[in-house]
Amino acid sequence: MIYNASSFIYLLKQQGINFFSGVPCSILTGIIRELIDDDSVTYVSSTREDEAVGIASGAYMAGKSPVVLMQNSGLGNSLNVLTSLSLIYKIPCLMLVSWRGYKGKDAPEHLIAGDISEKILRVAGIPFFVLEKENIENVIMSAMKLMKEKSIPVVILIKNGVLG
């Protein structure tokens, strides 16, 4: 099945996701537009990526099942909160991270971040999956399962064009 922003969000909601916070990225535009218009979930637009993780962490402790959205450039902004809050308190969230600079095809400011995104996550000990058109359901299920088992953030990297 080909997923677009709307059906992708539906899939997340089916998995119990009911709270979103994040900083926009052009790759995530469709998803964020849907979320803003969707009265059945909360979307808190954030000013920084680490703040989005903080807000999601509060929501989790208050009983929500949160998603954080950000561009991969925001992973650097989030390293402190991930290592000194999420990982040590074991506060999970599903992180949808757009992957600018994938395979070196992008504007100059995205190339280094694009090249090191997976390395940053490996070094920090944050599990991640790469979303492809043909593995969307599997990735969501596996990421949610791992997130619940380990009670830590799990990242799904989203390349441009994967969500139709």
Add this chain to the structure above:
Amino acid sequence: MKRAEAIKTVLTVLSDELVVHANGLICRESFVINDRPQNFYMIGSMGLAASIGLGIAVSKPERKIVVFDGDGNVLMNMGTLAQIGTLCPENFYHFVFDNEVYGSTGNQPTLTNVIELEKVARASGYIKTYRAINSGELRVIAEECLKIKGPVFILVKVNTEYDKKIERVSHAPEEIKKRFMAVI
């Protein structure tokens, strides 16, 4: 007033409100004064106490959320003030203990000897802001502000004195979280 005295004054007024504590000495002083299960102590992630409080506030509108913050913390993520003012959660009470220095790291000056953070909060959309400079005033403000709809910002001017031998929060991070979640 010492920050510990200010924290004690506010804690005396609270009942079952949830309190998110910014990292550092604020946690340690509050832990020693009254280690309530409704206290969430941050041991890291400077600047994010208000974000965590905001996430709780919008998810649990029926509960009152208090944040114990510091001036250095607020300055670190000042965009959070705009976000709180814009979302305008009625159940959000933001106490900022302002000693004008980074106290845990050797009293290097912040910027709040010049910048009045309650004015930033006001301009950012907080419904009501206060400034307290002694514990009598603070007690009256704390009692009053918890009865009104927020978001409310209370700037509490404190000095840099603290007990150098103050103990650390003895609970492990996961334990802090579990205990806190059990009373939300």
